[in-house]
Amino acid sequence: MLAFPQIALAALAALPLTLSVLNPAAAPSVATITAPPAGTGVKNIVLVHGAFADGSSWAKVIPLLEAKGYHVTAVQNPLTSLADDVAATKRTIALQNGPVLLVGHSWGGSVITEAGNDAQVAGLVYVAAAAPEAGQTFVDMTQAAAPPLGANSFKPDAAGFLSLTHEGTLNDFAQDLPLAERELIYATQGPWASSAPTKDKISTPAWKTKPSWYIVASEDHMINPDLERMLAKRINATTLVLKSSHVPMLSQPAKVAAFISEAAEKVVVK
Template identity: 40%
Template sequence: MTMMRLLASALFVLSVSGPASADGPASAGASNVVLVHGGSTDGSGWKDVFHILRAKGLAVTVVALPHTSLEDDIAATRLAIDVQSGPTVLVGHSYGGAVITEAGVAPNVKALVYVAALQPDKGESLAEISSRFPMGIDSKMLDDERFVPSPASYHEMIGADLPRDITDFMAASAKPMRVDTFQMRFQNAAWHDKPSFGIVTTEDKVLSPDFLRWMYQRTDTKVTEVKSSHMVYMSHPQETADVILEAANSVK
């Protein structure tokens, strides 16, 4: 990761974390939450969850993944984790679940939350794990290396329970991802040693409910099911925040 991208990530982290709200500290054992968005999106979708958690007294950081490589996405998340003071809950949506699986080995991360998220094991690639239950998403190739979700099917496939004007904007502003991201094998799987909580989105057309249940079952993840599209943290922010708060409260 270049120095410029590290600096940009650091500035973003500092701009959104800050002190906890004036409502007083949460009763949770973890004082910090780090939120990681999914592939081709950005951190702005966490806004409602951010405010709910802040109101409970938690310090919240939203990571901006550069999507220049899997390693760079993991590095940006590790940077956010490193600046936390105290026990931290690490949260990932979709592709962000793969990122937190690797970055979550940091000692101050005490619990993981998978929000309709990929959950690879050590030695696996995303291409390998998703071949068991093919991901239901249409892609538009931008060149030989990078792609975005197809704008034509974005609303129906990714966020059918969100207003169309929101998904239209998300499609228009989608951040390109690299194809080789899905070929790289993971060196660590933090869920082996950290308690995990997961949301199964029962109306999900990107990661099927059966795929999510299969991953969560093999990792002994505590499951909450929500009737939602893939973008559950945007369409159901309270239910998503409740799972994160449960994880925070579980920390001893």
């Protein structure tokens, strides 16, 4: 489960800690998608987790989708770089029998923005997720809005990896989950290479050519919900707003699964 941090780290001291509001005159172009011939949806759904997490962050959503007859696979990303995470995602895509709906949470949005160019991918679903432009890093993208409430929920280690603080996990990352679940997230989190959000840039955004869906988490403390709304509009996404923390797939799994299922039914396959 990743976040959209304004990371207050010595290692990232060169980055601006005060984010400027996007200048509408300089805003990147909105995606323009050419409608492909009519299709019948997809049965393969690949789920991409965000930072500080693994594939089990989708554990509440997977059985709901499988009950509807979908073949669901959760990627296990190393969180060491965008390139490494994209490679892991593309290996999973290659194992699917037929077209794929690619779903990403938080940092996983950056991953699907790049990996979604794979010819097997028919559509993209962003869940409180990054959707950078070409040439943007994760942090570059966050400069389109004010810092989120949980901007200081991260701490670095000596090797250059980031972890969630205990306070940040409980109060900002997953504040609408029961305490036991929040403690579990803190205890099982995976470190995220600090170079990934600050140095790794998107080459060609898949959302410019693939139909997209977006879940805005209106109570998100890790990504400014205003930024999420802006991203959803920019990528021309079918949008659902949930009153949720940064992890709607854990706090409102039924609604997230229903939205993903709707996208899988409606996506047209070339």
